[in-house]
């Protein structure tokens with residue numbers, strides 16, 4: 087009985103119920119209207135409305151809108167905080183909660199779960215690709231699985247970015263929470279139904295086959311599977327999460343920094359979070375527009391991207407390439423959303439484990455902004471062979487090459503940080519170093535894609551697959567894992583198991599090198615991207631077997647991490663206050679932090695990374711009036 | 714701490730490591746056979762990129778690893794490292810040098826691209842019409858008024874789906890500039906023969922062009938490089954680059970293959986990519 091009561095107190099349960107109820111309501115509504123108007127049933131229209139309603143249902147039932155709705159009718163609601171009344175404390179992690187640390191954990195755990203789903207999909211189609219010929223998938227299911235893998239991994243990354251930004255930034259700048267706690271919860275709770283829509287797209291209506299890019303006409307052509315529509319709407323609604331989260335973060339950093347924390351004295355991760363949020367806040371709208379246009383083309387037959395479109399009123403025909411511009415205007419900058427926080431983590435942790443100031447703090451900070459800015463001017467490098475207007479090719483080639491410069495600044499600054507330090511190699515540091523090595527592979531394989539003559543060969547080959555896996559693992563996955571190990575004692579008050587952490591690292595890093603170098607090899611030898619089967623004459627069978635093997639190793643190593651994280655929180659290994667000897671404010675107080683982070687506000691009195699200066703500190707408690 | 718000495722040693726190490734790295738890249742990332750005049754030019758640029766990759770990789774990797782070894786914490790020492798905040802000269806150096814490199818590659822890229830896409834009609838160029846559809850290719854020669862002859866799919870792998878078999882080969886004369894004018898009747902596709910190095914999408918509602926000059930007689934494989942649905946992987950066709958004489962017999966006069974010269978028989982020609990590696 088009590089178990090049942092607890093179960094039905096959980097926001098996540100209600101979110102799922104709400105999503106189902108919303109879907110049913112939408113379905114019923116469309117059926118009823120079409121029946122009343124004597125129209126034949128339309129699966130497409132039913133699906134779209136049901137999907138939209140399902141998102142609203144989920145939000146409504148989860149309770150994340152409750153305060154706002156009450157305000158609409160004039161009822162004041164205090165900001166609820168602390169452990170829930172009459173329920174176990176853990177339940178707050180499964181319900182709508184307004185505390186940034188709780189939301190950060192929610193993001194993080196969801197991210198890892200979604201990562202596992204995406205990883206399982208990857209293993210499935212890697213097994214299919216281990217040998218040439220058809221193994222156990224049909225081409226259609228292969229297409230669905232690789233497409234879902236791509237977009238699910240992106241969802242996982244965005245959730246992971248949300249986790250790091252939400253958990254760390256208020257803590258680092260000495261804020262008690264984010265500026266808009268309710269909006270913060272909203273950003274998380276809308277990501278859930280979006281992710282569910284995407285996953286539902288795999289099983290409802292024959293899946294989809296467009297890859298994560300969803301290019302029309304393939305995504306709009308008659309007979310394209312219904313799952314496509316769910317993927318597109320899931321992608322669309324996820325955008326709300328990015329935009330709302332980004333606004334919240336920017337405001338928080340702007341107005342809630344501790345006394346004395348000038349821009350140049352912020353922890354470097356905060357700079358990365360700002361750059362990331364600027365991108366999310368300004369670029370997401372265009373991909374949202376593109377997805378809505380695809381939806382209206384599918385359902386209402388508006389012909390934005392349809393070259394055969396004609397409505398008899400003399401409207402111009404559509405253009406499939408327009409979609410690619412709208413899509414990449416977001417999707418190129420978003421790759422920097424994936425990596426800038428991770429690069430920030432690298433810059434944040436290196437000084438701690440090198441016992442030395444971050445080399446060229448201002449250059450590193452500005453390089454994040456530089457990357458974000460230039461990132462807006464390069465989107466068409468994904469379209470060099472698309473048939474877009476010829477005049478666009480050259481400016482985009484030149485702009486793309488410029489990205490290499492701020493990226494280079496980061497690498498050299500990392501080297502500069504290590505030189506002259508006293509380096510130790512705990513698990514978080516190992517993952518930081520692994521991240522640098524992997525991101526180096528990713529970064530170095532970019533310019534060859536940026537110069538058009540060479541891209542004409544490499545575009546849509548496995549080289550690109552190798553390139554972006556290296557950038558995203560080096561720029562997100564490795565640093566994310568580093569961050570998890572590093573802040574684990576802060577989050578739980580327990581120390582993780584160092585031996586398991588090292589095993590994880592030594593399996594995953596060489597595994598990853600092998601995987602991405604192999605992918606690039608088969609690509610340059612002529613293997614196309616997104617194919618279900620390959621030609622044995624290319625001589626790539628051996629490499630493919632290796633790639634599959636390394637994918638399996640990476641998968642197992644992640645399971646070791648999850649095992650480590652779960653078991654370590656149950657052991658007696660209670661962490662010291664500041665196990666890493668960090669200068670950062672959160673490490674000056676016992677773990678875990680209290681509800682509002684700091685019992686006493688602190689003020690910034692020094693540089694964040696002044697390791698090596700005896701007696702210097704970064705922060706100290708603000709003296710109380712009477713002291 | 715004597716940084717100068719360490720820097721000299723590490724920099725000295727970068728040189729041999731670059732050589733080794735380039736050597737490893739060159740053997741592991743051997744480019745496919747050069748089947749077109751464009752491939753030769755593009756490969757020069759590829760190699761330049763490889764040299765740069767090898768150098769930058771070695772630079773960062775050596776300095777990093779050297780630093781990690783030399784500046785590791787010794788047993789019993791729990792002090793901090795040196796208090797160095799940065800160095801503006803260095804920062805400017807590693808901003809400006811890459812900038813110069815990038816500008817160099819940019820100029821080279823622009824020039825080469827203009828060469829590759831030069832639309833001016835060349836003497837004796839051949840126009841070929843390419844139509845892509847799910848999941849096959851069709852070729853015709855508008856200036857000659859003929860279609861590409863149908864043929865048995867000698868090189869494309871066997872698949873069970875009858876809709877899938879591309880039984881039309883693209884036959885091209887060797888050493889003549891080819892202009893493909895390409896259309897798609899359904900979704901996006903992309904024309905890629907790795908040995909030719911160049912690639913171009915086919916876009917519904919629009920004609921796109923691809924220019925190259927095949928330089929070696931042989932059988933090549935064309936694959937669709939833009940996801941186009943179910944049997945995208947099998948949207949392949951065979952490209953036969955033949956001598957001018959064979960082109961005349963097989964395409965212009967439309968002779969059945971059996972009646973063509975022995976040297977025009979496809980089995981008599983090398984297969985790519987098999988002989989590439």
Ligand code: HEM
Nearest residue numbers: 421425467468490529532533535536545546550554557558
């Ligand atoms: C040195 C800097 C970089 C350069 C010059 C560069 C250049 C490029 C180019 C030109 C492409 C298009 C390739 C093609 O499809 O033909 C590409 C693809 C891609 N890059 Fe980068 N890149 C760089 C760094 C990054 C970073 C930091 C990320 C972050 C995650 C990234 C993520 C991606 C992704 C996800 C794709 C493939 C998207 C797709 O087609 O699905 N790249 N890169």
Ligand SMILES: [Cu+2]
Nearest residue numbers: 418465467468
């Ligand atoms: Cu890009």
Ligand SMILES: [Cu+2]
Nearest residue numbers: 902937941948
């Ligand atoms: Cu195709």
